[in-house]
Amino acid sequence: MAHQQADLEPVLIMVPGVGGGQAEPRFHQADPARAQLLVTDLVATRGEGVFETLGVFDGVAMNVGPHLQRLARSAAMIDLPAPDLDLLASALDAAIAAHTAVPELTARIMMTRGVEGADAPTAWIHARTAEDYSAARRGMRVVMLDRGIPTTVAGTSPWLLAGAKTLSYAGNLAALREARRRDAEDVLYVSSDGWCLEGPTSTLLVRRGNTFTTTPTEAGVLPGTTVATVLTALEQDGRTTSRELMRPQDVLDSDGAWLLSSGRLAVPITRLDDRELPVDAELTARMNAAASGRG
Amino acid sequence: MAHQQADLEPVLIMVPGVGGGQAEPRFHQADPARAQLLVTDLVATRGEGVFETLGVFDGVAMNVGPHLQRLARSAAMIDLPAPDLDLLASALDAAIAAHTAVPELTARIMMTRGVEGADAPTAWIHARTAEDYSAARRGMRVVMLDRGIPTTVAGTSPWLLAGAKTLSYAGNLAALREARRRDAEDVLYVSSDGWCLEGPTSTLLVRRGNTFTTTPTEAGVLPGTTVATVLTALEQDGRTTSRELMRPQDVLDSDGAWLLSSGRLAVPITRLDDRELPVDAELTARMNAAASGRG
Secondary structure (H helix, E strand, C coil): CCCCCCCCCCCEEEHHHCCCCCCCCCCECCCCCCCCECCCHHHHHHHCEEEEEEECCEECCCCHHHHHHHHHHHHHHCCCCCCHHHHHHHHHHHHHCCCCCCCEEEEEEECCCCCCCCCEEEEEEEEEEEECHHHHHHHHEEEEEEECCCCCCCHHCHCCCCCCCCCCCCHHHHHHHHHHHHCCCEEEEEECCCCCCCCEEEEEEEECCCCCEEEHHHHHHCCHHHHHHHHHHHHCCCCEEEECCCHHHHHCCCCCEEEEECCCCCEEEEEEEEEEECCHHHHHHHHHHCCHHHH | CCCCCCCCCCEEEHHHHCCCCCCCCCCCCCCCCCCCCCEEEEEHHCCCCCCCCEECCCCCCHHHHHHHHHHHHHHHHHCCCCCHHHHHHHHHHHHHHHHHCEEEEEEEEEECCCEEECCEEEEEEEEEEEECCCHHHCCCCEEEEEEECCCHHHHHHHCCCCCCCCCCCCCHHHHHHHHHHHHCCCEHHHCCCCCCEEEECEEEEEEEEECCCCCCCHHCCCHHHHHHHHHHHHCCCCEEEEECCCHHHHHHHCCCEEEEEECCCEEEEECCEEECCCHHHHHHHHHHHHHHHCC
16 A cells, blocks of 8 residues: 555544534534643543544445444443434544545544533544554564553453553553564554463454454454455455454464554554564455455 | 532633743633644644642642642653643643632643644633532442553653553543443553552552552652651651552452542442442541541
8 A cells, every 4th residue: 555645634523413412513523733632621621431442444434333332342432422323423534524535544533521520522533544454564662561450350340441542542552562662563452361462553363274263352452454355355265264362472482463443444464572473465465455345 | 529510611721831931921811612723733643741639628739749740750751851840830820720719629630732833731720610520539340351461561661651641541531431341430540570560540559457558659640649648647646557459359358449540539439240248338438538638
């Protein structure tokens, strides 16, 4: 996929109607170069919000339904009001339509708890030309980092928000900085009970022979939208798929591993800690054709 | 302490000079009722920021130096630029001076990673009349909740940011909501290796006989500013103090326990899970006189 201009104007759509009630107009375009948020918005004072990042390929947003459903799931996990998903879908369409046509667009759907005391969520869609992911899609070096928590907390301790896509993301970015300090580009989290989980912004997919395995969401990981699309494509190709927990040694000894996300798509892991992993460029291209709706 | 009006105008001071460089003016008053933050500020897209909350009593901010030092420590833990602490202290003074005189003011010092791509932090001071904490200072019901991580992660896994006061605070608020579901008002976190840690927004202090004990910061808790003031006062009163890890049973069997923070001050725990704890109103008043600089 060709390099894209990064300086095209981003598009911002504010969605005051997201929580229902009487907001009028229910969404409107706004200037992303001007301040839009109060300092007392709970996203600014407490990281209280949820989000989704979508890949938009040749003007078509992938997996809109699953992303919106996951946003609603994350919102419920932090007791936000249920978002108006139809309204968000319309606002997303408006953002994509307002953006200059580009091969790859990244659209973020953001929803916060709103201004302190106001009891009405803040929401917006921000669409911009995607970064150039062509190098990443050839492969990345990844390190395994302890996530500190066991796979059981999603069941026992929901207040830890394992598997919720919240805007309290500082830990994920700290992990990515640690990866760079270790001469790597991304992270595979390992639970304190010794299972491979996910990346800070991605889902794990591992090939062993003809079988492709990802982490079950019960382990407290985010239910991946891109991995679901890719698994379906692999099944159509006659591959076997499964959702089960894997040990670090399983991934180190695998026939290939990927980190999947909506904008960057499937990125093969070229090196995991000190181990070189097999990379299959053709298979990666097949996954990414499916994940971008070009398959 | 008397009930205070909550509708006095809050004061906002933006501090564009916080990261050094050429920002001019280095801080200025702004309208908190108007939007001040871009949607691409990394605090809004990733919860990337650090903060401090100070209590200001009769116009005097308590523990300004320790709070600023802790802000710098948190900033370093997430690789933010070192904040200009003298500038922040001046901006804090300006915020307090601009606010109507009230007995208790809460001042927040906020610093984010700034707008995506801009490489300059965003910072502000927000001062407002404190909530009415008089009921809380008579006592609160507290439940113990699993924090999921062991006391060792601060040493082994710094990317988990244990002990950093970041704006990625959604988990702490989720824990407080869980407390309300359990008919309690606050939380005492317990580590996965079974030690009492701290509250989501407070420090633990436990009395056993004449000895007052708080959690050591090496366990991955925030170094409390208020507890330091209170421990000093207790030592002046001839009490013994210590910093050591305690088991839940130690606190349940104690002669009293408190959660300490800068605005709410020392709050006695009246009930921990199902156990009633002894409450000493006079001793609590002594702590709060010290913690508010009125001792």
